[in-house]
Amino acid sequence: MRIAVLGGGAWGTTLAGLAAAQDHQVRVWSRSGALSLGEVLAQAEAVFSCLPMAAVAGAIDQVLALGLPAGAIVLNATKGLDRRTARPASSLWQARFADHPLVVLSGPNLAAEIRAGLPAATVVASADGQAAGRIQQCLASERFRVYTSADWRGVELGGVLKNVIAIAAGVSDGLGLGANAKAALITRGLAEMIRVGTHWGGLAETFYGLSGLGDLLTTCNSPLSRNYQVGFGLGKGQPLEAVLEHLQGTAEGVATAAILAEYARRSALEVPITEQVCAVLDGLRPPTEALAALMTRRLREEGGG
Numbered sequence: 001m002r003i004a005v006l007g008g009g010a011w012g013t014t015l016a017g018l019a020a021a022q023d024h025q026v027r028v029w030s031r032s033g034a035l036s037l038g039e040v041l042a043q044a045e046a047v048f049s050c051l052p053m054a055a056v057a058g059a060i061d062q063v064l065a066l067g068l069p070a071g072a073i074v075l076n077a078t079k080g081l082d083r084r085t086a087r088p089a090s091s092l093w094q095a096r097f098a099d100h101p102l103v104v105l106s107g108p109n110l111a112a113e114i115r116a117g118l119p120a121a122t123v124v125a126s127a128d129g130q131a132a133g134r135i136q137q138c139l140a141s142e143r144f145r146v147y148t149s150a151d152w153r154g155v156e157l158g159g160v161l162k163n164v165i166a167i168a169a170g171v172s173d174g175l176g177l178g179a180n181a182k183a184a185l186i187t188r189g190l191a192e193m194i195r196v197g198t199h200w201g202g203l204a205e206t207f208y209g210l211s212g213l214g215d216l217l218t219t220c221n222s223p224l225s226r227n228y229q230v231g232f233g234l235g236k237g238q239p240l241e242a243v244l245e246h247l248q249g250t251a252e253g254v255a256t257a258a259i260l261a262e263y264a265r266r267s268a269l270e271v272p273i274t275e276q277v278c279a280v281l282d283g284l285r286p287p288t289e290a291l292a293a294l295m296t297r298r299l300r301e302e303g304g305g
C-alpha cells in the first residue's frame with residue numbers, strides 16, 4: 001500500500017516503521033520534515049493521522065485544500081477530544097471526508113516498546129469491514145498482532161478516556177498509595193470510562209478489550225506513559241507547569257480531562273475521577289484532598305452505571 005503518515009512524533013514514526021517493515025511505501029509528513037503535505041498525500045491509498053489532538057483540525061483543513069486520492073482510507077491514531085466539539089478525532093475526519101472509509105487504531109501501544117521490537121497487539125475498527133481488514137493485513141506481523149472490530153466508537157474512546165485515568169494512577173503512585181488503591185482506581189476508572197463511552201455510542205464490551213482495559217493497564221502501570229508521568233509528578237508535589245516543561249511529547253489526558261469534565265457537567269454524567277484529576281491539574285486541590293474527596297463520596301452499590 002502507499003501510505004501517508006501525518007505526524008513525525010513518537011507514534012507517527014512507529015506506525016510508519018511497522019508499515020515499512022511490511023514493505024509498504026510510506027511517506028511521513030511533519031513540520032520539520034523534507035516532504036510537503038502534497039508530496040506525502042500524492043497517490044496515497046491510506047492516510048494515517050498520528051497527530052496530537054491540538055493539530056488535527058488544522059491538518060484536516062490543509063488536507064481538504066489539497067484533496068485526498070479517491071477511495072483512500074483515513075486511519076485515525078490520535079487519542080484525544082476536540083476542544084470545540086468535545087468529540088474524538090475520528091469525528092472531525094468523518095465530518096470532512098465522509099466519502100472515504102474511516103478506520104481507528106487503538107490499543108496498549110507504548111511507542112517506545114514497539115520501536116524496541118517488543119511484542120504488542122492493537123485493534124483496527126471501522127464500520128467498513130473491508131477497510132479494517134486492509135489495515136489489519138497492512139500492519140500485522142510476528143511482533144504486532146492486529147485485531148479488527150466494528151465498534152469504532154468504543155475502540156477510539158477507550159484510548160481517549162484511559163489517558164485521564166492514567167494521570168490519576170500516576171498521582172496515586174506519586175503519593176505512594178500502594179497496590180490496593182491503584183487497583184481500586186483502575187477498576188472504578190474503567191467503570192467511568194464505560195459510563196462515558198456508552199453515552200457516546202460505544203459498546204460496553206469493547207471497553208473490556210485491548211483498546212479499553214488493555215490500554216488502561218498499560219498506561220496506568222508504565223512510567224513510559226506520558227499521562228502517567230504527568231500524574232506521578234503532580235503526586236510528588238510538582239506544579240503542572242514544571243511537569244509539562246520536562247515532559248517528552250504529548251500528554252493528551254491533560255486537555256481531555258478538562259473537556260470531558262465540562263461536557264459531563266452539561267450532560268449530568270457522573271465522572272468523579274475525572275473531576276478530581278481536573279481539580280489537581282488546575283491546582284485547585286492538592287492530590288491528598290482529591291483522594292479524600294473520592295474516598296468520602298456517597299456510599300453506594302458497586303456497578304458500572
Ligand SMILES: NC(=O)C1=CN([C@@H]2O[C@H](COP(=O)(O)OP(=O)(O)OC[C@H]3O[C@@H](n4cnc5c(N)ncnc54)[C@H](OP(=O)(O)O)[C@@H]3O)[C@@H](O)[C@H]2O)C=CC1
Nearest residue numbers: 007008009010011030031051052055078079110111249250
Ligand atoms: N506515543 C505513543 O506511545 C502513542 C501515542 N498515541 C497518540 O498519538 C498522538 C500523537 O502522539 P505522539 O506521536 O506520541 O506525540 P509527539 O508529541 O511525540 O509528536 C507529535 C507530532 O505531531 C507534530 N505536531 C505537533 N503540533 C503540530 C501541529 N500544530 N501541526 C502539525 N504537526 C504538529 C509534531 O511536530 P513536528 O511537526 O514538529 O515534528 C510531532 O511530529 C496522540 O494523540 C497520542 O495520544 C497513540 C498511541 C501510542
Ligand SMILES: O=C(CO)COP(=O)(O)O
Nearest residue numbers: 107108109110225226227
Ligand atoms: O496511548 C498510549 C499507549 O497505548 C501512550 O500513552 P501516553 O500518551 O500516556 O504516553
